[in-house]
Amino acid sequence: MSKVLKYGIWIIIILFLGYHSVYFKKLEGKLAATSKFDAKEYAQKFWKEKLTPELSKAIELNNLISLLRTNPSETFDKHSHALGIGDIRFFLVRSEGKITSVNENDISVLVKSDTAQMPAKLITEYVFGNAVRDASGLLDINEFTNMNAFNSISEELNKIVRTKVLPPIKANAKKGMKIQGVGAIELNREHLNLDDIEVVPIEIKIQ
Numbered sequence: 254m255s256k257v258l259k260y261g262i263w264i265i266i267i268l269f270l271g272y273h274s275v276y277f278k279k280l281e282g283k284l285a286a287t288s289k290f291d292a293k294e295y296a297q298k299f300w301k302e303k304l305t306p307e308l309s310k311a312i313e314l315n316n317l318i319s320l321l322r323t324n325p326s327e328t329f330d331k332h333s334h335a336l337g338i339g340d341i342r343f344f345l346v347r348s349e350g351k352i353t354s355v356n357e358n359d360i361s362v363l364v365k366s367d368t369a370q371m372p373a374k375l376i377t378e379y380v381f382g383n384a385v386r387d388a389s390g391l392l393d394i395n396e397f398t399n400m401n402a403f404n405s406i407s408e409e410l411n412k413i414v415r416t417k418v419l420p421p422i423k424a425n426a427k428k429g430m431k432i433q434g435v436g437a438i439e440l441n442r443e444h445l446n447l448d449d450i451e452v453v454p455i456e457i458k459i460q
Contacts, residue, residue: 290399290402290405292402292405292406292408292409293409295406295409296406296409296410296412296413297409297413299391299392299406299410300410300413303389303391304385304389304391304455305456307345307389307391308345308347308435308455308456310345311345311346311347311435312332312344312345312346312347313346313347313348313366314346314347314348314364314371314373314438314450314452315348315364315365315366315369315370315371316366317332317344317346318371318447318450319369320332321440321445321447322447325442325445329342329440329442332344333440333442334387334388334389334390335387336383336387336392336394340441340442340443340444341439341440341441341442342439342440342441342442343383343384343387343388343437343438343439343440344388344437344438344440345388345389345435345436345437345455346435346436346437346438346452347433347434347435347436348362348364348373348433348434348436348452349364349365349431349432349433349434350362350363350364350365350370350373350431350432350433351363351365351429351430351431351432352426352427352428352429352430352431352432352459353372353428354428355426355427355428357378358376358377358378358379359374359375359376359377359378359451360374360375360377360422360426360432361373361374362374362375362432371450372450373450373451373452374449374450374451374452375422375432375436375452375454375457376451376452376453376454377419377422377423377454380411380414380415380419380453381411382407382411382439382453383407384437384438384439384453385407385410385411385414385437385453385455386406386407386410387437388437388438392406414453414454414455418454418455418456418457419454421457421459422454422457422459425459426459430459430460431459431460432457432458432459432460433457433458433460434454434455434456434457434458435455435456435457436452436453436454436455436456436457437452437453437455438450438451438452438453439451
């Protein structure tokens with residue numbers, strides 16, 4: 254077999270393998286698919302149709318803290334949600350109490366139950382992160398092929414908190430008033446700190 258023929262065969266093999274091993278997809282098609290996702294519309298629908306009905310299932314905050322002090326591992330497994338396998342977990346909690354102070358970035362509340370009371374802070378500024386999105390456990394990351402789109406849901410949900418939930422709270426909250434409602438909290442499973450609970454409000458009533 255001549256060298257020319259050998260080289261020709263090798264070139265054909267290389268071209269055949271290259272053609273079948275490389276998959277090309279038009280970039281504009283991918284971008285178009287991504288652009289069809291409306292994070293704002295999705296977040297508003299999720300808030301109204303899924304998150305709001307789920308609020309009635311939120312665990313009472315003082316009860317949660319008591320469970321975390323006695324059996325943290327089981328409590329995290331049963332009541333927390335997260336999309337990954339890390340230590341950061343989220344809880345959907347409800348509580349009622351009395352406002353002890355209205356601060357620049359939060360409202361201090363003495364949360365009470367039938368048997369106990371504890372201090373907590375209701376966030377009124379700098380709402381960010383994934384607590385509102387993930388605390389209910391209603392979203393499945395596997396339903397999303399684009400992580401940017403999925404992360405944008407958190408941004409839009411936090412925007413709802415900032416523009417719809419917080420203004421009435423900040424306008425009406427005063428020391429001594431009663432406050433109740435549901436919110437989301439973030440806790441670190443490995444480095445658990447129960448002395449400085451910060452609640453992102455989702456549905457709040459002030460009396």
